[in-house]
Amino acid sequence: MLFAVMAKAQFDTHFTHYWALQGYYNPAVAGLSGRLNLYGTYAMQMAGYTNAPATMLVGADMVLPTEKKNQAVSANLYNESIGLFTNQRLFAGYAYRFNLWNGRMAVGVNAGSLEQKFDGSKVEAEESNDDAFPSSEVDGMGLDLTAGVHYTHRLFYAGLSVMHLTAPTIELGETHEIKIDRTYYLSGGGNIQLKNPLLSIQPSLQLMTDLQAWRADVTVRGTYTYDEKRYYAGLTYSPMTSVAILLGGEINSVSFGYAYEIFTSGVGLIHGSHDLYVGYVMDVNLFKKGKNKHKSIRIL
Numbered sequence: 078m079l080f081a082v083m084a085k086a087q088f089d090t091h092f093t094h095y096w097a098l099q100g101y102y103n104p105a106v107a108g109l110s111g112r113l114n115l116y117g118t119y120a121m122q123m124a125g126y127t128n129a130p131a132t133m134l135v136g137a138d139m140v141l142p143t144e145k146k147n148q149a150v151s152a153n154l155y156n157e158s159i160g161l162f163t164n165q166r167l168f169a170g171y172a173y174r175f176n177l178w179n180g181r182m183a184v185g186v187n188a189g190s191l192e193q194k195f196d197g198s199k200v201e202a203e204e205s206n207d208d209a210f211p212s213s214e215v216d217g218m219g220l221d222l223t224a225g226v227h228y229t230h231r232l233f234y235a236g237l238s239v240m241h242l243t244a245p246t247i248e249l250g251e252t253h254e255i256k257i258d259r260t261y262y263l264s265g266g267g268n269i270q271l272k273n274p275l276l277s278i279q280p281s282l283q284l285m286t287d288l289q290a291w292r293a294d295v296t297v298r299g300t301y302t303y304d305e306k307r308y309y310a311g312l313t314y315s316p317m318t319s320v321a322i323l324l325g326g327e328i329n330s331v332s333f334g335y336a337y338e339i340f341t342s343g344v345g346l347i348h349g350s351h352d353l354y355v356g357y358v359m360d361v362n363l364f365k366k367g368k369n370k371h372k373s374i375r376i377l
Contacts, residue, residue, distance in 0.1 A: 088164075088241070088257050088258065088260065088287070089240060089260050089285070090120065090122075090130070090132045090155075090157055091285070091292060091294075092118055092120055092132075092134070092352060092354075093120070093313060093321045093323070093336035093338050093350070093352040094118055094323075094334055094336060094352055094354040095264070095281075095283045095294060095296075096264075096266060096279075096281040096283070096296060097116065097332070097334065097354055097356065098116065098118060098134065098136075098354070099227075099236065099264065100114070100116070100136055100138050100151055100153070101134060101136060101153055101155075102225075102236075102238055102240070102262045102264065102283075103185065103223075103225035103226075103227055103236045103237075103238035103262065103264070104151060104170035104171070104172055104185035104186055104187040104223055104224070104225055104238070105172050105183040105184055105185030105225040105226050105227035105236065105238070106138070106172070106183070106185070106225075106227050106236065107138035107139075107149040107150060107151035107170055107171070107172040107183075107185055108138055108139060108140040108141075108146075108148070108149025108150075108151075108172055108174065108183075109138075109149075109183075109227070109229065110358055111140055111146065112139070112140075112358045112359060112360050112361065113137070113138075113139040113358065113359050113360070113361040114137065114138050114139065114356065114357075114358050115136075115137045115356065115357045115358070116135070116136055116137070116354070116355070116356040116357075117133075117134065117135040117136070117354070117355055117356075118132075118133070118134050118352065118353060118354045118355075119131075119132070119133050119134075119352075119353045120132045120133075120350060120351070120352045120353075121350060121351045121352075122338075122350040123340075123344065123348050123349075123350060124347070124348055124349060124350065124351060125347060125348045126348065128158075128159070128160045128161070129159075130157065130158070130159040131157070131158050131159075132155070132156070132157040132158075133155070133156045133157075134153065134154070134155050134156075135153070135154050136151065136152060136153035136154070137151065137152055137153075138150065138151035138152075138170075138172075139151075139361060142362070147173060147174045147175060148171070148172070148173055148174070149171070149172045149174070149185075150169065150170065150171055150172075151169065151170040151171075151172070151185075151187065152168070152169045152170070153166070153167075153168055153169075153170075153187075153189075154166070154167055155167075161195055161196045161197070161199055161200065162193065162194065162195055163193070163194040163195075163196075164191070164192070164193050164194075165190075165191075165192045165193075165194075166189060166190070166191050166192075166221060167189050167190055168187045168188060168189025168190070168221065168223070169187060169188065169189060170185055170186060170187025170188075170223070171185060171186060171187070172184065172185035173185070177228070179230060179231070180228055180229050180230035180231070181228070181229050182226065182227070182228050183226065183227045183228075183229075184224075184225075184226050185224070185225055185226075185227070186222065186223065186224045186225075187222070187223050188220070188221070188222050188223075189221055190218055190219070190220065190221065191218065191219050191220075191221035191241075191245055191247065191257065192216060192217070192218045192247075193216065193217055193218075193247045193249065193255060194214065194215070194216040195211060195214070195215050195216070195249050195253075196214045197210055197211030197212050197213050197214060197215060198212070198213055198214060200212075208252070211249065211250055211252075211253060215249040215250035215253065216249065217247040217248045217249050217250075217254075217255075218247070219243070219245030219246065219247050219257075220243055220245060221240075221241055221242075221243060221245055221257075222241075222242040222243050223238060223239065223240045223241070223242060224238065224239055224242055225237060225238025225239065225262075226238070232267055232268075233265065233266065233267035234264075234265060234266055234267070235263075235264065235265040236262070236263070236264045236265070237261075237262070237263055237264075238261070238262045239259055239260070239261055239262075240259070240260045240262065241257045241258065241259050241260055242259060244256065244257060244258060244259050245257050258287040258288070258289065259287065259288075260285060260286070260287045261285070261286055261287070261288070262283065262284070262285050263283070263284040263285075264281070264282065264283045264284075265281065265282055266279065266280060266281030266282065266296075267279070267280060267281075275301055275302055275303055276299065276300070276301060276302075277299075277300045277302070278297065278298070278299055278300070279296075279297075279298045279299075279300060279309070279311075280295075280296065280297050280298075281295075281296045281298075282294060282295045282296065292315060292318060293315060293316055294313050294314070294315045295313065295314050295315075296311060296312070296313040296314075296323070297311055297312060298310070298311030298323060299311060306326065306327065306328050307326050307327040307328075308325075308326040309323070309324070309325055309326060309334075310323065310324050311323040313336070313338075317341070317342070318340065318341065318342065319338045319339055319340045319341055319342075319349075319350075320338070320339050320341060321336050321337060321338040321339065321352075322336065322337050322339075323335070323336045324336075325354070330357060330358050330359060331355070331356070331357050332354075332355070332356040332357070332358075333354065333355050333356075334352075334353075334354040334355075335351075335352070335353055335354075336351075336352040336354075337349055337350070337351060337352075338350040338352065
């Protein structure tokens with residue numbers, strides 16, 4: 078008797094700083110801060126293994142200088158190397174925000190290219206002419222879309238998005254292809270101010286699934302605020318997957334963070350994942366009144 082077994086895994090990288098990288102998962106988050114928001118992260122998963130996943134993401138978003146300031150744009154560059162594969166995404170987005178109930182609702186979409194490469198020249202197969210593996214470097218590209226909604230309230234936020242809305246099929250050469258499934262994200266969080274005005278707690282969660290596999294992350298951060306500086310420490314728990322330790326803060330509009338994810342599936346303590354994050358926000362006023370305006374001391 079012959080049995081066919083299929084194994085599936087999610088295509089998208091999971092970032093431990095998901096709560097700080099909401100714009101990557103949901104384009105409706107663009108412009109949420111009301112300022113120019115720059116961010117970047119670098120993740121090294123399963124440290125110590127050969128050809129382990131390494132992922133870099135840089136992005137930016139800002140509110141357009143309209144009268145109501147209810148429109149925003151964003152851009153992201155994503156690069157991942159995992160085994161003999163390299164995945165790259167370059168995409169730009171738009172978000173529109175409006176009042177709803179006692180909060181703000183936003184809808185957003187981004188579009189771009191998804192490119193995948195496979196270096197077949199490094200394959201170590203028992204048979205050199207095995208048709209199951211390319212013998213040289215092959216690549217392919219497809220159109221990739223993401224859409225989402227995001228709601229913010231004085232006490233909490235919540236978002237829902239779909240990545241790879243077009244479910245692109247990437248053709249690698251003439252005989253190989255990879256189909257990317259749609260991935261759904263549900264996120265939420267809030268801020269709890271304690272009696273001590275210097276201390277607060279930020280719970281957050283994210284659920285991701287491609288309807289074949291799923292992952293949930295629940296995070297609790299405790300923040301200490303003093304003299305416009307913030308420092309936090311926290312934990313993230315992912316059922317049946319991992320536990321992560323988080324440390325970071327914000328000083329002079331620069332935010333930073335480090336996380337170490339420990340897998341609970343037997344990989345071991347020293348083969349966890351490192352996650353580095355840095356962000357910067359600043360005011361941008363392209364139409365500021367009085368720009369290049371000068372006064373003479375004789376008139377003053």
